[in-house]
Amino acid sequence: MxxxxxxxxxxxxxxxxxxxxxxxxxxxxxxYSTATLERHFRLFDDALEGMDHLVCYAMKAASNQAILRTLAALGAGMDVVSGGEYARAKAAGVPGERIVFSGVGKTEEEIAAALSGGIRQFNVESEPEMAAISAVASRLGREAPITIRVNPDVDAKTHAKIATGKSENKFGIPISRARDVYALAASLPGLKVVGIDVHIGSQLTQLAPFEAAYRKVAELTETLRADGHDIKRLDLGGGLGIPYERSNTAPPLPVEYGAMVKRELGHLGCEIEIEPGRLIAxxxxxxxxxxxxxxxxxxxxxxxxxxxxxxxxxxxxxxxxxxxxxxxxxxxxxxxxxxxxxxxxxxxxxxxxxxxxxxxxxxxxxxxxxxxxxxxxxxxxxxxxxxxxxxxxxxxxxxxxxxxxxxxxxxxxxxxxxxxxxx
The missing domain is CATH 2.40.37.10 (Lyase, Ornithine Decarboxylase; Chain A, domain 1)
Known part of the structure; x- marks a missing residue:
């Protein structure tokens, strides 16, 4: 609507x-319509009612200051993928503890700016990036909260240019290597592991790919906890589609997505983060x-x-x-x-x-x-x-x-x- x-x-x-x-x-x-922005944010927020959660707007979808301030006033967090987006989020009045930093190519300058200005977490995409965050955090005398983005090798059934969860995509680490990478994270100075991150793509029109990915994340959570990692936060990314063609069958609603999240992950007692962009804007x-x-x-x-x-x-x-x-x-x-x-x-x-x-x-x-x-x-x-x-x-x-x-x-x-x- x-x-x-x-x-x-x-x-x-x-x-x-x-x-x-x-x-x-x-x-x-x-x-842009303020009423529509507010309604769509609340649909996601309400869909996760009863779970500890934060809806972080993926501001790469639309990042005008007025849009960010509209959503921030509702309590939205922000998902940023560059130093410029981080600066935009802060300029819009979003506190660092509500900003999640994603993206495969974070520079040391961007990492330092986020650590100095405040950050909820870095969603780490590779071992070299993890080493860079560790080095910057140690140099600044800070502790960097991180999740590690796992690639579950799940077909999102979406356009090839916006699919991110297959093994051939550039995003995240293979889920088969997650235990080794988490062990490495635990050994590096300046890092604090807080959870797991996953995002399989954009404009998804079915819940099945989400379910397949989240089941793998649930299994990984139990495994990593058994290894001694304090997994308390699950960042599930975004990706729920919108009906671009009014004549087509509508994608699942946020309330249906929320029910699926509760069903697949609710037993873990984790805080849930989601990063919708397209569906809000x-x-x-x-x-x-x-x-x-x-x-x-x-x-x-x-x-x-x-x-x-x-x-x-x-x-x-x-x-x-x-x-x-x-x-x-x-x-x-x-x-x-x-x-x-x-x-x-x-x-x-x-x-x-x-x-x-x-x-x-x-x-x-x-x-x-x-x-x-x-x-x-x-x-x-x-x-x-x-x-x-x-x-x-x-x-x-x-x-x-x-x-x-x-x-x-x-x-x-x-x-x-x-x-x-x-x-």
């Missing part, structure tokens, strides 16, 4: 007409674009819009589907038209949809890309010297620009000219 609904034939973001936002900020732009955002031209091709009609692959790269990168709807509903009885919906970037890959049925549209009409809140603005670029597009947050009948569109002058002035080219 989201809070982007038609009223009197016009798409609204909560209580604000999308046409009003477009008139104020121009197109294209991203628009995905349906909380849309991208709004304007039709520039309607072009007739040899055997098709092209809808050329002012949004492009640099603004929303998921279709080009993952062949991802987004429902695309007119901001102003078609008149009753109007026959839909079929278009290839494309952007203005000079790449054939700048295609959002092929053969898509939508209301007949003309130049200057507005369209909305649904479920664009996750991996939209955060993956955007300035390719073709196209400015990063504005982000807007709606709260009831109010809206605010939370990232403005830079001018061409601002973009160009970020370049530096060497002395030999001056004059």
């Amino acid at each position: 989201d809070h982007f609904l038609y009223r009197d034939g016009v798409l609204h973001a909560e209580d604000v007409p999308v046409t009003e936002i477009a008139a104020a900020v121009g197109t294209p732009f991203y628009c 995905g349906n909380a955002g849309i991208m709004v674009s304007k039709v520039i031209y309607v072009k007739s091709g040899e055997d098709r009609e092209f809808l050329i819009v002012d949004g492009a692959m640099n603004d929303l790269i998921r279709p080009a990168m993952y062949e991802a589907h987004h429902d695309i709807v007119p901001v102003v509903e078609a008149a009753p009885g109007q026959v839909p038209a079929t278009y290839d919906i494309v952007g203005p970037v000079c790449e054939s890959g700048d295609t959002f949809a092929k053969g898509r049925d939508i209301a007949k549209l003309e130049a200057d009409d507005l369209i909305a890309f649904r479920s664009a809140g996750a991996y939209g603005a955060v993956m955007a670029s300035e390719y073709n010297t196209r400015p990063l597009i504005p982000e807007v947050l709606v709260n009831g009948d109010q809206f605010a620009v939370i990232r403005r569109r830079p001018s061409y002058e601002e973009m160009i002035n970020r370049d530096s000219i060497p002395e030999w080219l001056e004059g």
Whole structure:
């Protein structure tokens, strides 16, 4: 469920007409719903009620300060994967004890910054990283809380580019080597083992892969405890999918996921951490674009819009589907038209949809890309010297620009000219 609904034939973001936002900020732009962000966080938090738990928002999905502050106010932790994301989380007022640091390539500088600023735990991905954390912690006179990410060799049944739990993926250590790696961790100075981490991929639409992975984690927990390790925390990652196509069967609900977690892991008495990103932010955002031209091709009609692959790269990168709807509903009885919906970037890959049925549209009409809140603005670029597009947050009948569109002058002035080219 989201809070982007038609009223009197016009798409609204909560209580604000999308046409009003477009008139104020121009197109294209991203628009997020506070009510949807809050609702989706609470669905996860409520799903784990009765267990000691922390919902850590995976901020790689959407990391604007306004979004982070909205979730932090509800008690969310943050899952970060870079020093920049750590700095963003701290700037949003999230205390270090609610920040989990994931990712396969943490640098010593990032490790030091997190240890100095406060960290709930590092999710360790390899022995070399473990050695680096030990060295930095010892140098700083700190104790680094760690979990070790195990790769359970479970097929997540998702897109190959977002699967992370198979043996051929770069993430984590093979679960078959876990006992040796935990023994190594216990021998290194400056480290405190607090738990186990696992994350098998993103956009999962079935519970079975989660169940298979969590059963292996449950067995490993018992084994490691028998070896003398104090396993008190299980970080289960994220990955629960969202319905990008409204006509498709919906993925499992958070309440169903929570019931499965309790069933598979509840007997262990561990604190549970989960790291949803897409399910919190995905349906909380849309991208709004304007039709520039309607072009007739040899055997098709092209809808050329002012949004492009640099603004929303998921279709080009993952062949991802987004429902695309007119901001102003078609008149009753109007026959839909079929278009290839494309952007203005000079790449054939700048295609959002092929053969898509939508209301007949003309130049200057507005369209909305649904479920664009996750991996939209955060993956955007300035390719073709196209400015990063504005982000807007709606709260009831109010809206605010939370990232403005830079001018061409601002973009160009970020370049530096060497002395030999001056004059």
